[in-house]
Amino acid sequence: MKKITLALLCLSLIPLTAIAEEEKMMISVKRISMETALTIAKGVIDACRKEQIQVSVTVVDRAGVPQVMLRDVLAPTISLTISEHKAHTALAFNSKTSDMEGRFKNFGSIAKTEGLIFSAGGIPIQAGGRILGGVGVSGAPSGELDEKCAQAGIDLVLDDLEMAD
DSSP states (O other): OHHHHHHHHHHHHHHHHHHHHHSOSSOOOOOOOHHHHHHHHHHHHHHHHHTTOOOEEEEEETTSOEEEEEEOTTSOTHHHHHHHHHHHHHHHHTSOGGGGTTSOOSTTOGGGSTTOOOSSSEEEEEETTEEEEEEEEEOSSSHHHHHHHHHHHHHHHHHHHHHOO
């Protein structure tokens, strides 16, 4: 009986050992380069200028830390802060901020958390099944125009990001 119990115990430990060997102690994290973030931000500014609109744009990395922040000459100063909050919100929820408008209306809801803005103009940067960051735009007459410009900036690099390792 002891031999059978010992044999079963040993057999039951094999899958655990195999799983432990497959688990890595560290993981690799994909990040966009500063040059890619700058290309996105500049693309946003250029797209809004074509609409004769001056805006601010923030590109955050996957940790929500601003990587690039640009404010066009006539964009309101406050638009820089708003663009950062939109980028952070899009990243944190992995969703366009326009898709979340009106979602958190109750008193004390998450929408009252400092640094989150649930209005159009924030888009997560997604490629290859990963979330890589977020883009936030502020200063256009409507959030829809902010979002259109944000998407134009992302579109400049999306194909290359999809093909990257």
